[in-house]
Amino acid sequence: MAALMLVVSLSLPAAAQEFQLTSTTVAEGEKLTNTHVFKGFGCDGQNQSPQLSWTGVPKGTKSFAINIYDPDAPTGSGWWHWNVVNIPASVRSLPQGASGSVQLPKGVMEIRNDYGQVGFGGACPPPGEVHRYVFTVYALKQESLPLPENPSNALVGFMTRANSLGSASMTAVYHR
Secondary structure, three states: OOOOOOOOOOOOOOOOOOOEEEOOOOOOOOEOOHHHEOEEOOEEOOOOOOOEEEEOOOOOOOEEEEEEEEOOOOOOOOEEEEEEEEEEOOOOEEOOOOOOOOOOOOOOEEOEOOOOOEOOOOEOOOOOOOEEEEEEEEEEOOOOOOOOOOOOHHHHHHHHHHOEEEEEEEEEEEOO
């Protein structure tokens, strides 16, 4: 009796990579540097938006939105430091200082931050208090969010979440 050997080759799909947000200029749980501190309101920082990169993008992503939010601000509603939407799906990172510059891809929309300026506004909490800064990238199912001119951060947040396929976050801190 001849031995019969059966070789089966299975090709299994690779496990989906987790949607992740990373930065070369901001570290999870670490204090922000002066580069990302606001210039004004009693702070004397460089007010540059951070370098951000994302991987493991959800299937079907047509654009991205990024926001930086301080939930500890003594306002009753937190503080929006940066809200940027309509980042093309082909983009996987933004360089440091991209806010307000030609380094942002065409068609991107920066929203007025809670300092009253369009674009990035760095950390500047009241003296003595440690605040958290939550950096989040959202993968969106639309190429462009249907927003009016000069939308509020609340409306941008609503539309972003309503069109989200997933999000990735990291949190840094700052105090002065």
